[in-house]
Amino acid sequence: MVFNSYTFMVFFAVMLFLHNLPLPWKVKKINLLIASYIFYAAWNPPFILLLWLATIVDYFVGRRLYTEPNKHKRKLLLIISLIGNLGMLVFFKYGTFLLENFTHLVNAMGMHYQPAKPNIILPAGISFYTFTTLCYTIDMYKRRSEPIRSLLDFSLFVTFFPHLVAGPIVRPPQLVPQFESPRTANHKQLMQGLLLVSLGLFMKVVLADSMLAEPANTVFNSKEALNGLDAWMGVLAFSGQIFFDFAGYSTCAIGVAACLGFVLPENFLYPYAATGFSDFWRRWHITLSAWLRDYLYIPLGGNRKGAFRTYINLMITMLLGGLWHGANWTFVVWGALHGFYLMAEKFIQDLKPKYALQENTVLETPIAMSGIAAPRFLKTLPSSNFLYALFTFFLVNVTWVFFRAPDFTSAWRMLASMFGAVHNGAVLLSNLSIIKVCIITVGMLATHWYMRNRRVLGVAEKLPWWVLGLIWSAMLILLILSQESSSTFIYFQF
Amino acid sequence: MLTSSFSRAGILMLIIVLAFFVGWEIHLRNKGIKIAYDDGESLWADKRAMVYEAADKATVFIGSSRNKFDLDIATWQKLTGDHAIQLAIEGNSPLPVLADLAADENFKGKLVIDVTEGLFFSTSPKNIAEPSKRVAYYKKRTPAQRFSFLVNHQLENGLVFLNKDHLSLNALLEEIPIPRRKGVFALPNGCPMDFNPCNFERQCIMTDRFEKDTTIQKQVTGLWDFYRSVSKDPPANAAKTDSMIAIIHKDIDKIKARGGKVIFVRSPSSGPYWEGEQRGFPRALYWEKILATTGVNGIHFKDYPAIDHFICPEFSHLKQSDAIVYTQNLAKILEQEKGWKFAKSPITSN
Numbered sequence: 046m047v048f049n050s051y052t053f054m055v056f057f058a059v060m061l062f063l064h065n066l067p068l069p070w071k072v073k074k075i076n077l078l079i080a081s082y083i084f085y086a087a088w089n090p091p092f093i094l095l096l097w098l099a100t101i102v103d104y105f106v107g108r109r110l111y112t113e114p115n116k117h118k119r120k121l122l123l124i125i126s127l128i129g130n131l132g133m134l135v136f137f138k139y140g141t142f143l144l145e146n147f148t149h150l151v152n153a154m155g156m157h158y159q160p161a162k163p164n165i166i167l168p169a170g171i172s173f174y175t176f177t178t179l180c181y182t183i184d185m186y187k188r189r190s191e192p193i194r195s196l197l198d199f200s201l202f203v204t205f206f207p208h209l210v211a212g213p214i215v216r217p218p219q220l221v222p223q224f225e226s227p228r229t230a231n232h233k234q235l236m237q238g239l240l241l242v243s244l245g246l247f248m249k250v251v252l253a254d255s256m257l258a259e260p261a262n263t264v265f266n267s268k269e270a271l272n273g274l275d276a277w278m279g280v281l282a283f284s285g286q287i288f289f290d291f292a293g294y295s296t297c298a299i300g301v302a303a304c305l306g307f308v309l310p311e312n313f314l315y316p317y318a319a320t321g322f323s324d325f326w327r328r329w330h331i332t333l334s335a336w337l338r339d340y341l342y343i344p345l346g347g348n349r350k351g352a353f354r355t356y357i358n359l360m361i362t363m364l365l366g367g368l369w370h371g372a373n374w375t376f377v378v379w380g381a382l383h384g385f386y387l388m389a390e391k392f393i394q395d396l397k398p399k400y401a402l403q404e405n406t407v408l409e410t411p412i413a414m415s416g417i418a419a420p421r422f423l424k425t426l427p428s429s430n431f432l433y434a435l436f437t438f439f440l441v442n443v444t445w446v447f448f449r450a451p452d453f454t455s456a457w458r459m460l461a462s463m464f465g466a467v468h469n470g471a472v473l474l475s476n477l478s479i480i481k482v483c484i485i486t487v488g489m490l491a492t493h494w495y496m497r498n499r500r501v502l503g504v505a506e507k508l509p510w511w512v513l514g515l516i517w518s519a520m521l522i523l524l525i526l527s528q529e530s531s532s533t534f535i536y537f538q539f
Numbered sequence: 540m541l542t543s544s545f546s547r548a549g550i551l552m553l554i555i556v557l558a559f560f561v562g563w564e565i566h567l568r569n570k571g572i573k574i575a576y577d578d579g580e581s582l583w584a585d586k587r588a589m590v591y592e593a594a595d596k597a598t599v600f601i602g603s604s605r606n607k608f609d610l611d612i613a614t615w616q617k618l619t620g621d622h623a624i625q626l627a628i629e630g631n632s633p634l635p636v637l638a639d640l641a642a643d644e645n646f647k648g649k650l651v652i653d654v655t656e657g658l659f660f661s662t663s664p665k666n667i668a669e670p671s672k673r674v675a676y677y678k679k680r681t682p683a684q685r686f687s688f689l690v691n692h693q694l695e696n697g698l699v700f701l702n703k704d705h706l707s708l709n710a711l712l713e714e715i716p717i718p719r720r721k722g723v724f725a726l727p728n729g730c731p732m733d734f735n736p737c738n739f740e741r742q743c744i745m746t747d748r749f750e751k752d753t754t755i756q757k758q759v760t761g762l763w764d765f766y767r768s769v770s771k772d773p774p775a776n777a778a779k780t781d782s783m784i785a786i787i788h789k790d791i792d793k794i795k796a797r798g799g800k801v802i803f804v805r806s807p808s809s810g811p812y813w814e815g816e817q818r819g820f821p822r823a824l825y826w827e828k829i830l831a832t833t834g835v836n837g838i839h840f841k842d843y844p845a846i847d848h849f850i851c852p853e854f855s856h857l858k859q860s861d862a863i864v865y866t867q868n869l870a871k872i873l874e875q876e877k878g879w880k881f882a883k884s885p886i887t888s889n
Contacts, residue, residue: 510544515555518559521552526706528703
């Protein structure tokens with residue numbers, strides 16, 4: 046089920062009630078686990094079998110990995126687990142894509158081959174829970190942490206419904222210790238959680254679905270070359286839509302968990318205020334970028350094997366990061382562009398050591414992909430910082446074209462429309478749509494810039510209570526007035 | 540005691556939100572606005588799931604908007620004892636729905652197909668997009684979506700402001716008088732709220748205000764003119780029409796082979812709309828042809844004095860008082876002339 050549905054509201058109310066009953070902690074955990082399975086099965090019941098399979102296999106393989114003294118056996122177990130987890134992901138997510146590419150390849154070699162089109166349904170959230178279980182298995186192999194003793198705790202770690210289908214991607218040390226002792230939210234935590242849920246739904250339902258989806262879809266579904274203004278408005282609309290959609294989901298997830306007394310890691314920190322691409326990846330889908338850093342970039346060698354290998358590792362990480370988002374070459378190009386931007390940043394830094402890096406002192410846990418940051422000369426004055434943030438936002442928008450366009454023809458046509466290579470392009474968007482996109486984009490950038498070193502609950506706490514009440518009311522009134530319910534979150538398809 | 544600013548803010552939020560929506564609801568009711576249901580894919584799928592009811596107790600209706608206005612469901616159910624399952628979709632071709640029912644081995648019931656020629660014989664992919672989407676939604680709807688629909692139904696039963704087409708945030712923003720952007724496709728004035736409020740059985744009933752107010756009626760006739768002026772559909776040539784009829788024939792044969800009953804109905808239209816339809820879709824080339832090719836019976840409103848005289852307020856759909864008369868006669872014709880059997884006899888129950 047999705048957070049923006051009546052089903053979830055009823056489900057959540059029941060869960061809050063059950064979780065606050067005077068029951069033993071183990072019973073509450075069982076309640077949470079059953080509820081998490083119901084949450085998942087309410088979308089497509091048969092796919093819950095996959096979730097069970099992944100949970101059981103990784104629990105037992107994880108324990109053996111940790112305790113097994115024989116090196117070869119441990120490697121074999123790791124390979125079995127990786128094949129199991131990644132095999133399911135590859136089959137369901139990339140099966141059709143691989144078959145299509147194989148068909149193109151053999152036909153290009155002169156062999157006529159036309160297989161039947163497979164009809165594979167992508168299980169919701171498979172990319173997310175696969176990464177959750179993978180990190181556990183790899184940690185067990187490397188003996189980074191102790192195995193989870195209880196199957197109940199492990200199952201709940203994998204399945205806990207707030208993060209199950211679209212993250213944040215959690216690591217065992219972030220969540221499992223929270224299952225060890227009884228947790229319920231106190232009054233303040235509950236209200237903070239509800240505020241975050243309201244904010245997340247406002248971002249998703251009002252801003253992403255109600256205001257920005259229509260102009261973005263109109264522009265990106267067009268088969269014609271467009272007027273430059275329409276093309277830019279469409280891209281900006283998508284830029285806002287995907288942020289509000291995904292960050293809205295993460296905010297809801299964190300809020301829902303908070304209402305139950307749990308803490309999930311932050312997933313977005315105002316990414317459109319990023320100064321540079323390493324900063325962007327500190328702020329956008331943080332738990333994925335951290336996962337890719339720890340389980341892909343660093344094992345590849347990170348920046349420890351010289352500049353050239355660092356560039357290659359960055360590119361490999363971003364290419365695979367792109368492919369993680371979807372089985373299409375457009376996502377690979379999207380990842381490649383981000384990889385290129387990161388490489389360019391690193392190159393500038395290496396070229397001119399005097400522009401020493403300015404460490405980000407605000408974020409408690411630096412999780413940049415490569416540990417690089419924007420050159421200092423671009424960060425000395427607030428105004429130049431802001432210009433650099435705008436420049437970064439501009440480049441990010443260019444990458445979104447490949448992310449959203451259904452194919453390369455559409456992407457090139459869109460880029461041509463954006464950069465003035467089209468004359469007399471089609472005019473599609475109404476003045477109202479343009480006004481909506483402009484107001485929301487300016488508001489979004491201003492908010493991101495103001496909030497870039499702040500946290501929403503910190504700011505909310507400092508506001509006079511009646512101001513917070515008014516803002517909260519406005520969000521809920523607009524949310525209810527939108528009457529947009531149950532539309533899927535974009536990231537569910539990843 | 541509420542010590543946290545979050546708690547106090549939460550209480551204030553509750554008071555403001557409740558006050559706002561109570562005020563908004565009262566305001567709308569004072570304006571005479573009545574309960575209406577969101578006639579989207581969820582409501583359609585809810586009705587689609589009912590087509591498996593016993594053939595002697597239910598009739599399925601597919602087509603375009605005329606079916607939704609002209610069939611008075613309460614009258615139909617009272618007269619025939621049959622459950623009327625309305626699957627027509629306004630502004631669209633019924634052919635994807637026909638194909639879906641034909642492919643469904645479990646559907647063996649009675650089917651009434653409304654023929655609005657401009658949509659029925661349309662070659663535009665736009666006219667099959669929405670029905671295809673709804674069929675796909677029905678097939679893929681999740682348990683969570685079904686439950687949300689049930690909750691939404693309870694809320695819509697009691698709240699006027701839940702009206703997505705006319706009272707949602709976007710619909711309200713559309714009311715702001717912002718100049719049109721040159722070259723952008725846009726409806727002249729939108730569809731007035733009084734024209735097509737939909738009930739839970741998916742029947743559209745014009746409001747009293749619409750029936751009386753010629754200004755609002757002209758707003759809708761203006762829409763029809765606009766649609767005609769912007770239509771870029773290629774004219775359906777004879778070959779294309781023949782191939783469409785061949786597909787329809789196959790679909791109908793599948794239903795009939797399972798014991799189902801099918802009939803075509805040409806619902807009333809009037810004034811310049813009817814004149815335009817006669818010119819654009821001559822009866823011999825379309826209506827007669829589809830009956831002859833498929834071997835299915837048809838009821839054309841012009842063939843029956845009891846239903847040939849209605850004046851549609853906006854030339855295309857019946858007001859409710861006429862819909863009642865039309866429905867009574869339709870049921871009688873079906874029983875008397877076409878040999879359809881119902882749970883109750885429309886003739887004796889009238």
